[in-house]
Amino acid sequence: MQSGTGHAMTKTLNPNTIAPPFGAYSHGISSAAGxxxxxxxxxxxxAQGEVPTGVREQAEICFANIDAILREAGLDRVHVLRLNAYxxxxxxxxxxxxxxxxxxxxVQPLPASTLMIVSGFSRPExxxxVEATAMG
Structure with a gap:
């Protein structure tokens, strides 16, 4: 796993099973206590660098990535408090x-959820x- 130690209060979560971050950020951060x-x-x-053309297929990859990040922190989707999607x-x-x-x-209880319409992302495809907040 590619997790770093972060500073004393946090731990980075960068599973090697998903594509690496595009820039200077971590896929996830957990509190030191997890x-x-x-x-x-x-x-x-x-993870192979492919982007499906369909929204549902792209969203399924987003959620699979979130699963991987949560697993690295010892959590899973039942721990999700909030989803923000665009x-x-x-x-x-x-x-x-x-x-x-x-x-x-x-999953019970269902997390809070926000869905927004945006003009675009870093690449047009x-x-x-989707981003998540979870608590163990």
């Missing part, structure tokens, strides 16, 4: 929500981005 985990926005980029068009909302709802199937 109680709180926040993720960076995850994009629909596979799509580039209202037409993408249904496919995103289908992926989110499948990912949350069986990205259609959705």
């Amino acid at each position: 109680q709180l985990v926040v993720t960076s926005g995850q994009l629909g980029l596979s 799509v580039t068009d209202r037409a993408h909302m249904a496919d995103y929500m289908a992926a989110r709802d499948a990912w949350l199937a069986g 990205f259609l959705v981005e």
